[in-house]
Amino acid sequence: MPDSLHQTIREAIEDILRAGVEQYLESVGAQAEMPEISLEVPRNAEHGDWASSLPLRLCKGLKKNPFEVAEGIVAAMPASSLIEPPQVARPGFINFRLAAGSVEHLIRRVLELGEKYGQSDTFKNERVLVEFVSANPTGPLHIGHGRGAVIGDTLARIFAAAGYGVSREYYYNDAGVQMKTLGESLRIRYLQALGEDIPFLENGYKGDYMVELGEKLKAERGDSMRGVTDTQPFTDYAANFIIGLINEDLERLRIHFDTWFSETTLHKEGKVKQALDELESRGKLYEQDGAKWLASAEYGDEKDRVVIKSDGNYTYLAPDIAYHAYKFERGFTRLVNVLGADHHGYIPRLKAAIQALGHRPDQLDCVLVQMVAVERAGEAMKLSTRAGDFITLKEVLDEIGVDVTRFLFLTRTADSQMVFDFELAKDTSMDNPVYYVQYAHARCCSLMRKAEEVGQAWENGEGADLGLLTAPEEKALAHQMDRFPQIVIEAARQAEPVLVTSYLRDLATAFHGYFTAGNKDLSLRVVQENNPALTQARLTLIAALKQTFANALELLGVTPLERL
């Protein structure tokens, strides 16, 4: 039963452990509830490949000493061909080690599943909507948007791998003052392009791209719009164009949105009114001072919030509530918003709103992305779209490249403040962890090429005798590979891409160590010219590693290079 291809060793151990605990509890006649199975990979290899501290948690309720509890559980556990008999350690840990035979099981599982290795159906009944970037189309994306974009997209990839139905959505607010200002900015740039000597808006969008856009409009329409005073046509023209620019950058970053959702849609389809009516009928709205308030304080917000001002207009919150209600209406069971950290004050009222609508607060996850400070040649730079003073995402992609950009954003947790140092990122050498990981994949490819050169090309591994893989490094590599599917599930659960990045680096470290060991000890080389059987066995391990590297890199949207 535990030999199912899709089951990781971890899951097999969990089953065994669970059975042991049940049996043990019964034998001592305890009423204790079945605790959550805890199983971790110890930092220290001496503590085995997997370890559980379950006896330490259990002993409290049983009023027994943890060591005895551990022994009792071990005695009651069924045996498994995948692991060696478990050991009880000091305070009350149970340590598990992979059985030698499990190496073969693990490698074959990776190869059998191929590109699907790492995927699972853990969350198959759930649908998640990842909303990210969501910058209003008032200018090109800057580097900070890039960080949010990469994190959002990678989360989406991770969710998909963990079995979620996933949709990527970009929301933009095209009904507000910002867009009006944008249109007005373009109108003036256009008139200036026509030669009129008029001053620019004080609060207008001052970037060069607006000057260019004015020229472009002149080139397309001549002076036919000279007399147009309504800003709307200018707004539409600018927004359309800028969305195009934004999308270009995003596609380059390997990000594709399923939906571009505009605020106007909500108004047109009556979703704002619908959401407020729903809140009204649930008794969550009330009138005061001529305004309509949401009783958000009931749900942990620090105060109630106005949704309809006394002048009859909606506040920003109203369409936002409607938007999130509409997300649920479309069948999503989990909402993930990737936001700039400056929006954090907004989260409690949003969570309050979805609760007022009858949803659970944990169905909404807000991932806060901290600002990116940029340093160039030692100079710190200020970023402001309005002032036209910023590092665009395009510049970053031109200078640094997609793989490096994505990986650098993914090596830090979203909420850590980061300094993006251009010179450092451009450096193609040591400071760039991307290469470390890509190098590992390329080395696997290189070994395959080498084997081919000496006439021992890998023969798909089916006939290989994997029992020959007895080096401790080989067992360790197999164990590391086995962790991958669980890492993906955990990353999805926590909405935390860094888990995958860290895992990838660890796996690369293990592999580089294995590879380099062959420099000193020729018997550890993968390609053994006078031992075809061992060569085939090792190549099969390499093939599985290569697959795992490729799958993990794909999850991060980074290219698995064949050679560096």
Add this chain to the structure above:
RNA sequence: GCGCCCAUAGCUCAAUGGAUAGAGCACCGGCCUUCUAAGCCGGGGGUUGUGGGUUCGAAUCCCACUGGGCGCACCA
């Protein structure tokens, strides 16, 4: 003033409440006549911002301080 986030090696960052807090960069010393040295091995470097608390066990959870970031509208 109130709230949220952050604080870990000189620097950039890790560490599902677990056993001796780890990598990379920088610094010191080793390893290329045969699978890629963008790599590997070893060394120095820490009172996890400070002080309490919770418990078998805390970088992790709670409280109070200190320092930094960001929010506190009938703005969007």
